[in-house]
Amino acid sequence: MASMRDIKRRQTSVQSTGQITKAMKLVSTVKLQKARGRAENTKPYFDGMYSTVASILARSGNIKHRFLKADTENKKKAVIVITSNRGLAGGYNSNVVKLITNNPEFSKENTVIYTVGRKGQEALLRKGYTVAKDYSECVEEPIYSDAMEMSRDVLNAFAEGEIGEIYLAYTFFKNTVSHIPTIKKLLPVSVDEYELTEEEKKIPMNFEPDEEEVLDMIIPKYISSLIFGGLVEAVASENGARMQAMDSATSNAEDMIASLSLMYNRARQGSITQELTEIIAGANAI
Secondary structure, eight states: OOOHHHHHHHHHHHHHHHHHHHHHHHHHHHHHHHHHHHHHHHHHHHHHHHHHHHHHHHTSOSOOOTTTSOOSSOOOEEEEEEOOSOOOSTTHHHHHHHHHHTOTTSOTTTEEEEEESHHHHHHHHHTTOEEEEEOGGGSSSOOHHHHHHHHHHHHHHHHTTSOSEEEEEEEEEEETTEEEEEEEEEESOOOTTOOOOHHHHHSOOOOSSOHHHHHHHHHHHHHHHHHHHHHHHHHHHHHHHHHHHHHHHHHHHHHHHHHHHHHHHHHHHHHHHHHHHHHHHHHHHO
């Protein structure tokens, strides 16, 4: 059995750690409230943007456009990976990274990574992936201009033929305790899965001035909106995951303190019993 001094030292260490995790939980809770409100407020806009653009493209027939047609010769894939700059968030970062590393479609040879968050960047570099650009400075407080910059960079690479497909990997915020790692294809835009309603089928679709110019304007805005939506969802998911992780760590610390207190009391009782036995034995000897 460990000595009373060792038990007391460990108990003090666990108490200190428990205070830190409790403080981090409270901070994450406050941040989560703000991030969740932002995610819930912006979600209808991005859902509406997706359904509107998908509806437009689905009713436009077989339009030939560089953003709508896959380049069968270029198998290179670009993935925008959104993680966090800090750890202590349970499996939040590793779950997003696994979307890439555990998927045979995204091999090291045919995948280029655009990272948002240093944890994802470090993990993917260790796995041997190529990181084309990092945007980790915007992950704490993302704004729409950050998404526009990412969209512009990947669209330029797509237009120049450097990549043939663009994906977004992030964590979808379902609720406070449920965060779903998600990967979404951004380009080429696919509308095969979008089913038109009877009312939508009756609406004619005309482009002014022409379809090429209209799609050149709409699709980049559409891509920027999806990226920004992913950033907002990821921030809420990160704080939710960290709050849960710190709550679990605090509970574990409290359990360890209770166990160590029991061990300390037993050791103390054993020490007192031993001293009494020695005193009685000495008195009997006299």
